[in-house]
Amino acid sequence: MPTNYLLKSPMLNDTIIALATPQGVGAIAVIRLSGEEAIAVTDRFFQKADKNKTPLALQKTHTVHFGSIVATDGEIIDEVLVTLFVAPHSFTKENVVEISCHGSPFIVERIVRLFLEAGVRLAKPGEFTQRAFLNGRFDLAQAEAVADLIAADTDSARRSALHQMRGGFSKEIKKLREELINFASLIELELDFGEEDVEFADRDRLVHLVEQIMSFLERLMQSFSLGNVLKNGVPTVIAGKPNAGKSTLLNALLNEEKAIVSEIPGTTRDFIEDTLTIEGINFRFIDTAGLRQTDDRIEALGIARTREKMAQAALIIYLFDIAETSISEVEAAAKELQQMGKNYLLVGNKVDKVTSDLLHHPDIIRISAAQNIGLDELKAALLKAANARPVAVGETVVTNLRHYEALSKAHRALADVLTGLQSHVTADFVAIDIRHALRALGEITGEITTEDLLGNIFSKFCIGK
Amino acid sequence: MPTNYLLKSPMLNDTIIALATPQGVGAIAVIRLSGEEAIAVTDRFFQKADKNKTPLALQKTHTVHFGSIVATDGEIIDEVLVTLFVAPHSFTKENVVEISCHGSPFIVERIVRLFLEAGVRLAKPGEFTQRAFLNGRFDLAQAEAVADLIAADTDSARRSALHQMRGGFSKEIKKLREELINFASLIELELDFGEEDVEFADRDRLVHLVEQIMSFLERLMQSFSLGNVLKNGVPTVIAGKPNAGKSTLLNALLNEEKAIVSEIPGTTRDFIEDTLTIEGINFRFIDTAGLRQTDDRIEALGIARTREKMAQAALIIYLFDIAETSISEVEAAAKELQQMGKNYLLVGNKVDKVTSDLLHHPDIIRISAAQNIGLDELKAALLKAANARPVAVGETVVTNLRHYEALSKAHRALADVLTGLQSHVTADFVAIDIRHALRALGEITGEITTEDLLGNIFSKFCIGK
Numbered sequence: 001m002p003t004n005y006l007l008k009s010p011m012l013n014d015t016i017i018a019l020a021t022p023q024g025v026g027a028i029a030v031i032r033l034s035g036e037e038a039i040a041v042t043d044r045f046f047q048k049a050d051k052n053k054t055p056l057a058l059q060k061t062h063t064v065h066f067g068s069i070v071a072t073d074g075e076i077i078d079e080v081l082v083t084l085f086v087a088p089h090s091f092t093k094e095n096v097v098e099i100s101c102h103g104s105p106f107i108v109e110r111i112v113r114l115f116l117e118a119g120v121r122l123a124k125p126g127e128f129t130q131r132a133f134l135n136g137r138f139d140l141a142q143a144e145a146v147a148d149l150i151a152a153d154t155d156s157a158r159r160s161a162l163h164q165m166r167g168g169f170s171k172e173i174k175k176l177r178e179e180l181i182n183f184a185s186l187i188e189l190e191l192d193f194g195e196e197d198v199e200f201a202d203r204d205r206l207v208h209l210v211e212q213i214m215s216f217l218e219r220l221m222q223s224f225s226l227g228n229v230l231k232n233g234v235p236t237v238i239a240g241k242p243n244a245g246k247s248t249l250l251n252a253l254l255n256e257e258k259a260i261v262s263e264i265p266g267t268t269r270d271f272i273e274d275t276l277t278i279e280g281i282n283f284r285f286i287d288t289a290g291l292r293q294t295d296d297r298i299e300a301l302g303i304a305r306t307r308e309k310m311a312q313a314a315l316i317i318y319l320f321d322i323a324e325t326s327i328s329e330v331e332a333a334a335k336e337l338q339q340m341g342k343n344y345l346l347v348g349n350k351v352d353k354v355t356s357d358l359l360h361h362p363d364i365i366r367i368s369a370a371q372n373i374g375l376d377e378l379k380a381a382l383l384k385a386a387n388a389r390p391v392a393v394g395e396t397v398v399t400n401l402r403h404y405e406a407l408s409k410a411h412r413a414l415a416d417v418l419t420g421l422q423s424h425v426t427a428d429f430v431a432i433d434i435r436h437a438l439r440a441l442g443e444i445t446g447e448i449t450t451e452d453l454l455g456n457i458f459s460k461f462c463i464g465k
Numbered sequence: 466m467p468t469n470y471l472l473k474s475p476m477l478n479d480t481i482i483a484l485a486t487p488q489g490v491g492a493i494a495v496i497r498l499s500g501e502e503a504i505a506v507t508d509r510f511f512q513k514a515d516k517n518k519t520p521l522a523l524q525k526t527h528t529v530h531f532g533s534i535v536a537t538d539g540e541i542i543d544e545v546l547v548t549l550f551v552a553p554h555s556f557t558k559e560n561v562v563e564i565s566c567h568g569s570p571f572i573v574e575r576i577v578r579l580f581l582e583a584g585v586r587l588a589k590p591g592e593f594t595q596r597a598f599l600n601g602r603f604d605l606a607q608a609e610a611v612a613d614l615i616a617a618d619t620d621s622a623r624r625s626a627l628h629q630m631r632g633g634f635s636k637e638i639k640k641l642r643e644e645l646i647n648f649a650s651l652i653e654l655e656l657d658f659g660e661e662d663v664e665f666a667d668r669d670r671l672v673h674l675v676e677q678i679m680s681f682l683e684r685l686m687q688s689f690s691l692g693n694v695l696k697n698g699v700p701t702v703i704a705g706k707p708n709a710g711k712s713t714l715l716n717a718l719l720n721e722e723k724a725i726v727s728e729i730p731g732t733t734r735d736f737i738e739d740t741l742t743i744e745g746i747n748f749r750f751i752d753t754a755g756l757r758q759t760d761d762r763i764e765a766l767g768i769a770r771t772r773e774k775m776a777q778a779a780l781i782i783y784l785f786d787i788a789e790t791s792i793s794e795v796e797a798a799a800k801e802l803q804q805m806g807k808n809y810l811l812v813g814n815k816v817d818k819v820t821s822d823l824l825h826h827p828d829i830i831r832i833s834a835a836q837n838i839g840l841d842e843l844k845a846a847l848l849k850a851a852n853a854r855p856v857a858v859g860e861t862v863v864t865n866l867r868h869y870e871a872l873s874k875a876h877r878a879l880a881d882v883l884t885g886l887q888s889h890v891t892a893d894f895v896a897i898d899i900r901h902a903l904r905a906l907g908e909i910t911g912e913i914t915t916e917d918l919l920g921n922i923f924s925k926f927c928i929g930k
Contacts, residue, residue, distance in 0.1 A: 021494060022568060025615060026487035027593070027930035028495060030565070064527040064548055075858050076627060078614070083529055083548065098565075100495070102611070103487060103930075106618045128492070146567070149543070150490060153571045162541060393540050465492035465568075 015041060015095075016123035016131075017115045018464040019108055026103035031111055032464060033120065034128055038095040039084060041118055045069050046082055056097075061086035069099070069111055077114065078107050092128055093135035126461025130454060133446060140446025140457070141170045144400055147461050148231065156280030156391040157230045160399055169396050169403075170445050172220075176213050177441045183209060184434045190427040199427075206430075207421050210414050217411045220398050226388060227399035233275065233282030234386040237310050240319035245349040249319060249369035250274075250285060253379075278379045281388040283315070315343045315385055322348035327361060334363070343385055347378060402457070403444050410440035480506060481596075482580045483588035483929040484573055491568035496576055497929060498585065499593055503560040504549060506583055510534050511547055521562075526551035534564070534576055542579065543572050557593055558600035591926025595919060598911060605911025605922070606635045609865055612926050613696065621745030621856040622695045625864055634861050634868075635910050637685075641678055642906045648674060649899045655892040664892075671895075672886050675879050682876045685863050691853060692864035698740065698747030699851040702775050705784035710814040714784060714834035715739075715750060718844075743844045746853040748780070780808045780850055787813035792826060799828070808850055812843060867922070868909050875905035 015035025021028075033042065043056045048067040056065065063084055069077045081100040090096035101107050116122060124130075126147070133143040145165035152158035163169065186201035238246045253276050276283045310316055318333050330346055337344040345365060352368040365381055367374030383389065391397050398404050413436035420430045442448035480500025486493075498507065508521045513532040521530065528549055534542045546565040555561035566572050581587060589595075591612070598608040610630035617623035628634065651666035703711045718741050741748045775781055783798050795811060802809040810830060817833040830846055832839030848854065856862050863869050878901035885895045907913035 018492075020492040020568075021486035022489035022491035024487035024489060025927070027483075027485040027497070027615065027927060029486060030493060030495060032492070062529040062531075064529060064550075066527075075624075076631075078623075078627065079630070085529075100563075102614045103485075104615045104617050104623070106620075107614070107623060110620070110623070149567045149572070150492065150569045152569050155571075155575070158543075158569070158572060158575070159540075162543065165544070166541075462490070462492060 015120045017120045018123035020464040028100050029103040029108050031099040033097040034092045034094045038097045042097045061089045077110050092131040093137055125463050126458030129465055130458040139170050141444050154277050154280040160391045160397040173441055173444050187427050187431045210417050214414050217407050221407050224398040224404045227397040229388045231399045233284040234315050235313045236283045236285055236315045237313040238317045244319040244321050245369045252369045279390045317345050317347050319347045319349055321350050323354050406440045406443045410437045413437035480585045481588035482585045485929040493565050494568040494573050496564040498562040499557045499559045503562045507562045526554045542575050557596040558602055590928050591923030594930055595923040604635050606909050619742050619745040625856045625862040638906050638909050652892050652896045675882050679879050682872050686872050689863040689869045692862045694853045696864045698749040699780050700778045701748045701750055701780045702778040703782045709784045709786050710834045717834045744855045782810050782812050784812045784814055786815050788819050810846055871905045871908045875902045878902035
């Protein structure tokens, strides 16, 4: 039988604490504790405001209590709300306490310190989520999606992370594994019969199944190019001669979007700076500020610094003044971009200033950045050129390099299974390759895991998650 | 009778929403709603995870519910915890809902938007606290302390803000007002008797009371110099010749402190940068980085730029190499600092390199920044020079300029009362001055207030508080 063993770290029973909300000053901050002693230790520092002096340890789960955090010397540190989640009814399945205090980093530090002095340990990055995983709240792919969800800055990224966190991706992987496990069992049974020439597993059906699974894996692997774009955006450069209107174009594209989000002060301004989001895909303009400042000194594609920027880009918008550029000049630029192996768009600007229909080349997108003409067409072309599209609700998209690599590993192992079956190798060889595939798939959901792997995954989380 | 009238803005019944936690990425973010419809409107977007489908509107106060926020088109936006505070058992005394979602600014925006589209209004700065004040949760001085508490970055500032928020300061003001009101009543009663020459209010006792109150007001007003230092810190400059050891001293002072706080990653690092906290008082080193960079170009007190920096300082540390500086040089610097009207300390550095006991001047603090000699003495001298000390638990310290001004106004009005009584003016004049004093005191706690005043106070709060 295939061994479906768990290499998990020993269950940690100590109680951990961390700030769960972003750092900085705000109306409130939330400090989170998890572990067997979480509620008992909070009782030592919490004084309920009303007459009901029942200790927190005797209160119900999912209740909120108003009172004060009182230091060991009796001084009140802050007035707080304490929320209880009694095991197993919590994120980590352990006792969890959330302390909502005034949003001063200083007060947060005072409170955290108080608990540290009482023997509570500062949580490591991702440790709350790691505990949730180890305690069976969800599998590894779901746990990883928590970090993706927090980092999500477009609707497509949020949608795909949420789908994964809610188990959508895991379900598909588990289904594949189960089918493989069935066949693996039969094959391994044949091994028990040793020299006897029996075949419990129908080879034709096995070939068919493996082919099916491989084509499914291929689809998932293909989705990674979209997933990668979702997660990391499309590095884009606007190149062109001075006065082609590069900054006007960038501002026209960005301002429209900013106007929408600026209704809600402070929530999104920072991260859209120089990132244009089209249907949930982030087009990140590489150092365009720098390019803008040196507009007067650089020649279109001619200078090392611009070339360097372009080398980092996945997509280049070659912008030119449609009234002052000859078709041969545009074609020369296009040729150069092709030689660089770059994905590019040829965009003729200032179309409003041209009366004749010169340069009606099919590859040229005609816009006027100043007059807002053709921008929708340009956006559609950007999406198409980046090979990107919005993610549908409930669609599985592989966004995680680790998952992509595990899928590739499983795919290679299954290719070996197929080769083996076709060349009629003995059952034991087939069994080994199937086990490799199973192991690779199990790594995604964490059925197969190691301390190193977990450490690697969760150390990338922020503290407090 | 003295009119104790309330000039309050009309009660606002609409429902408001804002992010309550600091902006940025974190494990969780908390969005807060307040208003009559807060719970009902959340019910429209919240889908409880378990089988208990009882609407939030029928759930108990101070309970937490796990589920999803679902957009109008049925798409799940995020998995969240919803906490209910049913009126009047909330901070604002209105229905309050806290939505704890994943800490992504993008998700926060999506959720806030959903509620805005449903007719909920984005909260103005301080509007939650303003509602708490208008609904009688606490008085104005207490409401103002909420902002101070959030901004507190030392234990003394936190302690004094918490004392004020919990009503300590207000209680003292109210006691003064009541005593004055008693006398005012008697005086105004005399007015009712018009021409008859009656005196219900014992003039000697009134003089005594007014003197008592004035001396109490003086004590509060004096505490403002400490309060101001608590709230704003002590702008400090380290001046001196190149190689006096300015950056070594600053690092020696700062590093010690940083070592303590760095146990708790990320909670306080930002705001202690170049701020030295001694017993809860912040000494803020003005642009010392700049001074450090130009060390090689500036002469001790000789350059305009340094003088400019020193003009902003409340305290100047004049640092010199004790082995290489003559007493006349130090005295010249001291004289110059005196002429500038500056509070200063003369600090001789590198005392470890001197064998003879030169420069044993009583005004010179002898240290070695490199060897950590004399730093405690220097810190004590800094505290003393800044006229600062830690605030005791339960001590009232006036930290708010508005309060200081109201206290001064009350003090001036009482001085007029005293003058009037001593020159035997008629009761109506005395009554007018007492009313002025009462009004000034009432402005502190918000018993007397105007829309302008409230607007001015709460607009300085952050959104979400």
